[in-house]
Structures are given as C-alpha cells and as structure tokens.
Amino acid sequence: MPTNTPMLSIRNLYFSFDSSNTISDFSLDVEKGSFTTLLGPSGCGKTTLLRLIAGFLEPKSGAILIDGKNQSGIPTNLRKIGMVFQDYALFPHMTVRQNLLYGLNVKKHGRNTPAISADEKNEKITGTAKFLYIDSLLDRFPHQLSGGQQQRVALGRALVLEPSLLLMDEPLSSLDAKLRTQVKDELRDIQKRLGITTVYVTHDQDEALSVSDKIAVINKGRIQQQGTPREVYFSPANRFTADFVGRANFLSADENTMVRPEWISVQKTEPGTYPEDECGRVSSVSFLGAATMLTISTPMAKNGILTAQADSLSADLPAAGDFVHISITRRWHLSD
Ligand SMILES: Nc1ncnc2c1ncn2[C@@H]1O[C@H](COP(=O)(O)OP(=O)(O)OP(=O)(O)O)[C@@H](O)[C@H]1O
Numbered sequence: 001m002p003t004n005t006p007m008l009s010i011r012n013l014y015f016s017f018d019s020s021n022t023i024s025d026f027s028l029d030v031e032k033g034s035f036t037t038l039l040g041p042s043g044c045g046k047t048t049l050l051r052l053i054a055g056f057l058e059p060k061s062g063a064i065l066i067d068g069k070n071q072s073g074i075p076t077n078l079r080k081i082g083m084v085f086q087d088y089a090l091f092p093h094m095t096v097r098q099n100l101l102y103g104l105n106v107k108k109h110g111r112n113t114p115a116i117s118a119d120e121k122n123e124k125i126t127g128t129a130k131f132l133y134i135d136s137l138l139d140r141f142p143h144q145l146s147g148g149q150q151q152r153v154a155l156g157r158a159l160v161l162e163p164s165l166l167l168m169d170e171p172l173s174s175l176d177a178k179l180r181t182q183v184k185d186e187l188r189d190i191q192k193r194l195g196i197t198t199v200y201v202t203h204d205q206d207e208a209l210s211v212s213d214k215i216a217v218i219n220k221g222r223i224q225q226q227g228t229p230r231e232v233y234f235s236p237a238n239r240f241t242a243d244f245v246g247r248a249n250f251l252s253a254d255e256n257t258m259v260r261p262e263w264i265s266v267q268k269t270e271p272g273t274y275p276e277d278e279c280g281r282v283s284s285v286s287f288l289g290a291a292t293m294l295t296i297s298t299p300m301a302k303n304g305i306l307t308a309q310a311d312s313l314s315a316d317l318p319a320a321g322d323f324v325h326i327s328i329t330r331r332w333h334l335s336d
C-alpha cells in the first residue's frame with residue numbers, strides 16, 4: 001500500500017433518513033496523522049457523517065474507504081475506529097479503570113481480534129492513563145472527576161483500543177469556556193504526540209480554526225469548501241463559508257466582495273470632510289476584551305450595516321453616535 005493513501009476516503013456519499021438526502025455527493029480525503037474538522041451549523045449532517053464512517057449507518061450510494069479498504073458491509077467493531085461523543089457517555093457506576101477496561105473487554109468479541117490477557121489489558125490501561133495524565137485517577141468514579149478529566153477518560157476509552165481513526169463529536173460542548181480552551185489545546189497536543197488520524201466535529205468556528213489541519217465546511221449535507229483554516233478564513237469559496245467561518249461584511253458596490261471586520265479601519269470625522277459614501281455613523285459598540293466591535297450604519301454596506309473591529313486600547317476609539325470615515329484595508333472577491 002503506498003504511504004500516501006488517505007487514512008479515510010469518502011467518495012460521492014449519499015445518505016437519507018427519509019425522502020430527502022441528509023448527505024449529498026460528499027467526498028473528502030483525510031490524510032494519515034491529520035486533524036480534520038467537519039464544521040457546519042446544527043442539523044447539517046455532521047453526526048450522521050460520523051455514524052456513516054463508524055458503520056452505524058449504511059450509505060445509500062458512494063463509498064467509505066479506511067486505509068484504502070472499502071468498508072461496505074464491515075461492522076463497526078471491526079473498523080478500527082475510536083469514538084468520543086459529546087456527552088462522554090462514561091459509565092457512572094464504574095471507576096476510571098473499569099471504564100477504560102470496558103472497551104477492551106468488548107473488543108475481544110470482535111471476530112478477528114485475539115483475546116487479550118489480563119496483564120496486557122493492565123499494561124494498555126496504565127500506558128493510556130499515563131499518556132493522558134489520568135493515571136492517579138484510575139480508582140475514582142466519574143462523579144469524582146472534573147469535566148476536563150472526564151473528557152480525558154472518554155478519550156482514553158477510545159485510545160486504549162489503538163484505533164487507526166479517531167472520531168470526535170463535539171467533545172468539548174459540555175465544558176465551560178475556559179476549560180474548553182484548555183482541553184482543546186490538550187486534545188491537539190495528544191493528537192500530535194500520538195499522530196492519530198482524527199476527524200473532529202464542531203459547529204464552533206473558532207475551535208475549528210485553531211485546532212485543524214484541514215476544515216470541511218458543510219451546509220445541508222454538502223461540502224461547501226475544504227481547505228486549511230487560513231484558506232477557508234481568508235479565501236472563502238462562497239457566501240456560506242464566508243459567513244459561517246467568521247464575521248463577513250458585503251459591500252453595496254459589489255455584493256460578491258467580502259470584508260472581515262478586522263479589514264476595516266475607522267476614524268472619527270465631521271460630516272462633509274469625506275464623500276458621504278465613504279462614511280457612516282456608529283450605531284453600537286461592543287467591548288470584547290482585546291478587541292471592540294463597532295456596528296456602523298453606512299451606504300457602503302449591502303445591508304446598510306458594517307461590523308468593524310477596533311483595538312480596545314486605541315486612544316480615539318469611536319463611541320456610539322460618532323460619525324466616522326471608513327477605510328477598507330483588504331477585500332476578498334467571492335467566486336459565486
Ligand atoms: N434517526 C434519524 N431519523 C430521521 N432524521 C434524523 C435522524 N437523525 C438525524 N436526523 C436528521 O438529519 C439531519 C442531520 O442530523 P445530524 O444529527 O447529522 O446533524 P448535526 O450536524 O450533527 O447537528 P448538531 O450540530 O445539532 O449536532 C437533521 O435534519 C436531523 O433532524
């Protein structure tokens with residue numbers, strides 16, 4: 001097998017629960033060792049795609065290949081896949097050790113998998129627990145762990161099986177904002193150290209941009225664009241991607257020209273100093289910490305409103321009601 005075979009290759013996949021297609025003409029290659037994110041709004045088909053990859057659902061047409069091998073007809077337990085779900089699904093009445101062991105005990109029922117000795121199981125559990133820094137927690141129950149620790153146990157339960165492909169469905173959604181950032185960085189670090197091919201699902205664009213090697217932006221079961229985080233952010237292929245991957249402004253002069261808030265610079269001025277169509281009035285100011293978002297009523301914007309980002313510490317930060325001159329420092333022309 002050539003080494004450049006993608007670990008996962010999804011080819012022209014169609015799937016439907018009822019008369020309409022939930023997944024349409026979906027094709028995606030996931031390179032070995034990469035971190036690929038499926039990003040899209042609620043209901044766009046992300047979980048359905050993971051369930052198809054894992055073999056819980058059968059496609060209507062198209063193919064799913066893992067390491068070059070067509071998975072049609074191969075049951076979930078023989079697909080070498082690890083899954084981490086949104087709600088962790090840890091067994092509350094089992095210790096961390098028993099939770100980790102559970103996957104190994106289930107695995108031995110797979111047809112082609114030889115039984116694992118008790119010593120081997122122990123070794124795998126200890127190794128995985130050390131790797132995830134949960135080795136001191138093996139005798140605790142889930143309710144005695146923090147959210148981040150529970151998340152690592154859920155990850156451990158998937159990793160102890162040494163999967164070729166790790167699927168994660170919104171694994172951070174039940175953590176608070178601070179912990180989410182911390183665990184997100186940990187996940188990325190673990191993924192890099194292990195070099196495990198990962199397909200990650202989120203509807204959070206910031207999360208997707210910060211952890212992924214590649215992002216597949218999805219709407220209504222179809223890929224809108226796939227590329228690196230920088231590609232989808234700076235060079236969105238279409239309006240949906242432009243809007244979903246970050247804040248996008250569209251200009252009245254050419255409605256296919258997209259401008260990110262930080263590509264706009266504003267300066268307080270008096271009416272009459274500049275042409276009317278280069279100016280606007282600040283209608284609201286929203287302080288976000290390092291940055292401040294300004295909403296500006298202006299004929300420059302297609303819908304009459306521009307969102308601009310300013311440095312919160314700027315000495316002449318406009319206030320609501322101020323009249324401003326607007327300069328655009330960068331623009332991107334959409335192809336559709
Ligand atoms: N078992 C089912 N039977 C019928 N329709 C379903 C079933 N499961 C999901 N759907 C529908 O399929 C579509 C895709 O659902 P899916 O769960 O894949 O979305 P998602 O992108 O994971 O959304 P979220 O971000 O909210 O988790 C939705 O319209 C959903 O209502």
Ligand SMILES: [Mg+2]
Pocket residue numbers: 046047048169
């Ligand atoms: Mg989902």
